[in-house]
Amino acid sequence: MAFAAPYPSSPTGPILKRHKRFTVLAFAALLLAGFVASSIISFLVARDELSERIATEALPLTSDNVYSEIQRDLLRSTLISSLMAHDTFLHDWIVGGETEPARMRRYLREIRGKYDATTAFFVSERSHRYYHPEGVLKTVSEADPADAWYFRVRAMNDPYEINIDQDTADRSRLTIFVNYRVTGYGGEFLGAIGIGLSVSRVAELIDTYQRRYGRRIYFVDREGQITLHGAAFEGSKRIQDRPGLAAYSTRILANPSAAFQFERADGVTTYINSRLVPALDWHLIVEQRQSAGDSPILSIMVVNVAVAIVLAMAVLLLGGFAIRGYQRRLETMATTDSLTGAANRQVFEMVFDQAAKAARRRGESVSLLALDIDAFKPLNDSYGHQGGDRVMQELVARVRRCIREADSVCRWGGDEFVVLLGGCRAADAAATAEKIRRAVADQPVRFGREQISATVSIGVAELAGGESLDDLMARADTALYAAKEAGRDTVTTV
Numbered sequence: 001m002a003f004a005a006p007y008p009s010s011p012t013g014p015i016l017k018r019h020k021r022f023t024v025l026a027f028a029a030l031l032l033a034g035f036v037a038s039s040i041i042s043f044l045v046a047r048d049e050l051s052e053r054i055a056t057e058a059l060p061l062t063s064d065n066v067y068s069e070i071q072r073d074l075l076r077s078t079l080i081s082s083l084m085a086h087d088t089f090l091h092d093w094i095v096g097g098e099t100e101p102a103r104m105r106r107y108l109r110e111i112r113g114k115y116d117a118t119t120a121f122f123v124s125e126r127s128h129r130y131y132h133p134e135g136v137l138k139t140v141s142e143a144d145p146a147d148a149w150y151f152r153v154r155a156m157n158d159p160y161e162i163n164i165d166q167d168t169a170d171r172s173r174l175t176i177f178v179n180y181r182v183t184g185y186g187g188e189f190l191g192a193i194g195i196g197l198s199v200s201r202v203a204e205l206i207d208t209y210q211r212r213y214g215r216r217i218y219f220v221d222r223e224g225q226i227t228l229h230g231a232a233f234e235g236s237k238r239i240q241d242r243p244g245l246a247a248y249s250t251r252i253l254a255n256p257s258a259a260f261q262f263e264r265a266d267g268v269t270t271y272i273n274s275r276l277v278p279a280l281d282w283h284l285i286v287e288q289r290q291s292a293g294d295s296p297i298l299s300i301m302v303v304n305v306a307v308a309i310v311l312a313m314a315v316l317l318l319g320g321f322a323i324r325g326y327q328r329r330l331e332t333m334a335t336t337d338s339l340t341g342a343a344n345r346q347v348f349e350m351v352f353d354q355a356a357k358a359a360r361r362r363g364e365s366v367s368l369l370a371l372d373i374d375a376f377k378p379l380n381d382s383y384g385h386q387g388g389d390r391v392m393q394e395l396v397a398r399v400r401r402c403i404r405e406a407d408s409v410c411r412w413g414g415d416e417f418v419v420l421l422g423g424c425r426a427a428d429a430a431a432t433a434e435k436i437r438r439a440v441a442d443q444p445v446r447f448g449r450e451q452i453s454a455t456v457s458i459g460v461a462e463l464a465g466g467e468s469l470d471d472l473m474a475r476a477d478t479a480l481y482a483a484k485e486a487g488r489d490t491v492t493t494v
Contacts, residue, residue: 036305038053038057054288054290056259058288059215059259059271059273059286059287059288060259060273060286062215062217062273063274063284065209066205066206066209066217066284066286067275067277067284070202070205070279070280071279073197073201074162074279077117077176077197078160078162078178078180080115080117080178080195081160081179081180081193081194082159082160084111084120084122084193084194085180085181085182085183085193085194090107090122090182090193092446092448093107094124094126094182094190095184095449096448098126098127098129101129101135104122104131105131105133105134105135108120108122108131108132111195112133112195117195118167118173118175118196118197118198119132119133119167119169119195119196120133120194120195120196121195121196122182122191122192122193123140123150123193124191125154125190125191126190126191128140128141132169137168146166146168149163149165149177149179150179150192153179153192154181154192159180159181160178160180160181162177162178162179162279163177164199164280165177175197175198175199176199176202177194177195177196178194178197180193180194185386186386199228202219202228203228203229203230203231206218210230210232214288215286215288216288216289217285217286218230218233218287219280219282219283220239220252220282221283222253224252224253225238226238226239227282228282239252239285243264243265244262244263244264244265244270245262245272247262248260248272252272252283252285253283255274256275256276257274257275257276258272258273260272268290269289269290270289270290271287271288271289271290272285272286273285273287274286337411339392340392340411341393341396342409342410342411343408343409343410344411345411345412345413349469351420352420352469353469355420355422356469358422359422359423359463360465364422364423365423365424365462365463366420366421366423366462366463367420367424367425367460367463368418368419368420368421368461368462368463368472368473368476369429369432369458369476370412370416370417370459370461370473370477370479370480371399371416371418371419371436371456371457371458372416372457372480373395373415373454374454374455374456374457374484374488374489375488376388376391376415379391379452379454383447383452386447387447387450387452388415390447390452392411392415394445395440395454395456396417398439398440399417399419401439402432402435402439403419403421403432403436406423407420408420412473418476425462426460426462426493429460429493430460430493433458433460433491434491436456436458437456437458437490440454440455441454441456441489457480457483457484457488457489457490457492458479458480458483458492459476459477459478459479459481459482459491459492460476460479460491460492461475461476461478461479475494476494478494479492479493479494480492482494
């Protein structure tokens with residue numbers, strides 16, 4: 001395939017997949033075994049150990065699950081905001097002078113709808129306009145306290161921040177915002193962009209877990225004010241005023257995590273588990289009440305086993321997704337050119353070796369295209385390295401549109417690229433090369449306000465019996481040199 005994913009035909013791919021599958025399955029087996037064993041032990045031990053089990057296992061697990069769900073939503077929102085901040089359309093629109101504000105409104109509306117966000121926004125450093133799916137809401141000002149977040153983002157070094165604030169479009173709505181810095185190719189600050197996640201989604205999550213586990217879940221800010229809770233929450237909205245809990249309010253607010261229990265005046269034992277959610281700067285509180293007349297230990301064990309299996313599956317899925325994501329990123333970094341996304345030279349050599357063996361085994365042909373951007377140095381001198389980089393990126397994109405999914409493209413060095421065409425004779429490869437040449441020459445590359453005209457010279461060579469990659473490359477380079485000598489913007493076959 002066009003080298004868009006790591007290890008497309010690498011022999012190490014299946015090995016990595018087997019290792020990942022074994023690791024995840026082993027982790028799941030150990031996790032399930034641990035949960036089931038602890039549940040059986042809880043059945044065998046006396047009732048006086050039940051309180052310790054709830055305080056040290058059941059409540060933290062619920063807390064971990066809610067925390068993981070929140071982190072997942074925040075990570076998703078961060079990734080979406082990052083894609084927006086690096087979107088070519090956004091940069092081109094800003095550089096173009098923010099003309100046609102309706103285009104930005106449509107863009108933000110599409111982002112909001114596509115990712116089911118509560119809101120989407122962009123604030124321009126050039127004009128200080130606050131763009132929203134419904135239009136330009138305002139012009140931000142340092143004199144307006146409601147706009148302090150923007151000037152804080154402008155001054156920070158981190159690429160983004162997460163904060164909870166009132167929605168500019170609806171001041172009655174509390175929203176979790178991901179504010180992402182937008183910077184130009186030279187690192188200059190262009191504005192802030194991102195999406196908002198309504199806190200009502202977190203409230204829905206709270207209700208879901210309260211129904212599932214029969215535990216009370218709520219959030220507390222640094223001052224002890226209960227900021228978010230389920231629909232059935234009753235009593236004071238300050239933990240300092242809640243019976244029994246007031247004595248432990250300082251312990252909760254002063255520590256990133258805490259677990260304890262206390263007995264109320266009516267004889268009900270209350271178990272508390274708290275943890276700080278740094279992204280929100282709120283404490284997550286999980287509370288469970290247990291009276292002497294509750295279900296016997298056997299029923300508790302059955303419930304715990306069921307909960308353990310559900311949680312184990314949730315952790316397994318999250319772990320699998322995390323491992324797969326990290327593996328893909330590591331493989332991509334190790335196998336692709338960071339500028340163009342094409343394969344790097346080391347991986348291409350491995351892909352060629354595998355393709356050559358397969359071709360000999362099946363009696364098929366393999367051809368190689370050597371591409372070079374014509375007059376690339378003058379182009380770099382005229383438009384700068386960023387212009388040259390943009391041309392190379394667009395070249396790879398157009399090459400991929402001209403070749404088959406089973407073919408591979410590699411950045412060989414500088415502005416030279418090679419394309420491996422499996423099951424393809426020289427004549428067909430030359431036709432593909434001509435298609436690529438026309439695709440590059442017929443349409444200039446857009447670079448800001450500029451239109452960069454570029455052409456390529458292409459050398460074509462078909463793999464001969466017993467020939468190595470170096471031999472094939474030498475012949476393809478000879479054909480490429482001949483194409484250059486013939487006046488450039490042409491295809492030559494050896």
